[in-house]
Amino acid sequence: MRVAVAGGTGLVGALTAEALRAAGHETVVLARSTGVDLTRPGAALAATLTERLAGVDAVVDALNVVTMKGAESEAFFGRTTEALLAAEQAAGVGHHVVLSIVGIDRVPYDYYAGKLRQEALVTAGPVPWTVLRATQFHEFAGQMTQRMALGPVGLAPRMPVRPVAAAEVAEVLARLAVGEPRRTVLELAGPAREDLAAMARRTARTPARRGDGPRFVVPVPVPGAFGKGVRAGALVPAAPDLVGTQTFAEWLGGR
Ligand SMILES: NC(=O)c1ccc[n+]([C@@H]2O[C@H](COP(=O)([O-])OP(=O)(O)OC[C@H]3O[C@@H](n4cnc5c(N)ncnc54)[C@H](OP(=O)(O)O)[C@@H]3O)[C@@H](O)[C@H]2O)c1
Numbered sequence: 139m140r141v142a143v144a145g146g147t148g149l150v151g152a153l154t155a156e157a158l159r160a161a162g163h164e165t166v167v168l169a170r171s172t173g174v175d176l177t178r179p180g181a182a183l184a185a186t187l188t189e190r191l192a193g194v195d196a197v198v199d200a201l202n203v204v205t206m207k208g209a210e211s212e213a214f215f216g217r218t219t220e221a222l223l224a225a226e227q228a229a230g231v232g233h234h235v236v237l238s239i240v241g242i243d244r245v246p247y248d249y250y251a252g253k254l255r256q257e258a259l260v261t262a263g264p265v266p267w268t269v270l271r272a273t274q275f276h277e278f279a280g281q282m283t284q285r286m287a288l289g290p291v292g293l294a295p296r297m298p299v300r301p302v303a304a305a306e307v308a309e310v311l312a313r314l315a316v317g318e319p320r321r322t323v324l325e326l327a328g329p330a331r332e333d334l335a336a337m338a339r340r341t342a343r344t345p346a347r348r349g350d351g352p353r354f355v356v357p358v359p360v361p362g363a364f365g366k367g368v369r370a371g372a373l374v375p376a377a378p379d380l381v382g383t384q385t386f387a388e389w390l391g392g393r
Pocket of ligand 1: 144145146147148149150151168169170171172174175176177200201202203237238239240253271272273274275278
């Protein structure tokens with residue numbers, strides 16, 4: 139099959155494209171670095187997408203924007219999803235698979251406003267669809283601490299998560315893309331519950347995983363309604379449809 143991966147140069151998108159190619163499928167990568175800016179609607183984008191989506195059977199959306207602002211998140215996920223769905227409908231693409239996050243409808247959080255908009259457009263849209271909601275990736279604790287760092291010290295929220303390997307998320311996306319549209323929301327979680335602040339501290343103590351991130355981590359409580367919701371387990375699915383196998387400790391150790 140021929141599958142386009144929007145965001146196919148990103149963390150999970152690149153792994154998805156790799157998994158598809160390993161299974162013998164052709165891939166088309168849609169990203170700014172491959173000449174497609176999905177936030178710039180107009181005739182030029184429509185023409186580029188018509189060309190790139192020719193003969194494509196399915197599209198996986200693994201796009202992302204790094205923002206803490208609800209309006210920016212909604213604008214990004216709204217615009218990119220509308221652009222993709224319109225082009226897919228015109229090109230006769232038969233399946234749109236989107237990567238979302240477990241619990242986005244259970245807690246108020248600005249970034250999640252964009253993910254909810256993305257899901258709403260897909261599930262009400264013209265292209266047969268599947269939504270995969272995954273829990274936080276093993277990388278997430280380190281990424282978050284890096285974004286909330288001053289020099290060598292980073293802050294990490296104390297909250298329960300059930301992290302999953304990005305590579306396993308990618309394998310599931312690749313499998314879903316070459317299957318029939320499910321027209322349902324599936325949940326994928328990792329094998330075990332962890333505390334995000336403890337994950338951040340362990341990442342900071344593991345040079346191979348820390349990268350340019352902070353060396354020291356200060357755990358902080360999460361305030362407000364978001365904090366209350368996540369402490370009650372909003373991001374931890376009770377009975378996920380799919381469960382990954384790689385633990386956080388295995389990922390840390392490079393296994
Ligand atoms: N992080 C987590 O723990 C987690 C958990 C569950 C689900 N998710 C979801 O997983 C998805 C992917 O996350 P990720 O961390 O793998 O993303 P990422 O590494 O930040 O990659 C983002 C991708 O989007 C592309 N992109 C950004 N702006 C674009 C634009 N205007 N036009 C076209 N392409 C654009 C980037 O390529 P260019 O820069 O070349 O444009 C890149 O390929 C997100 O939607 C996120 O909500 C994340």
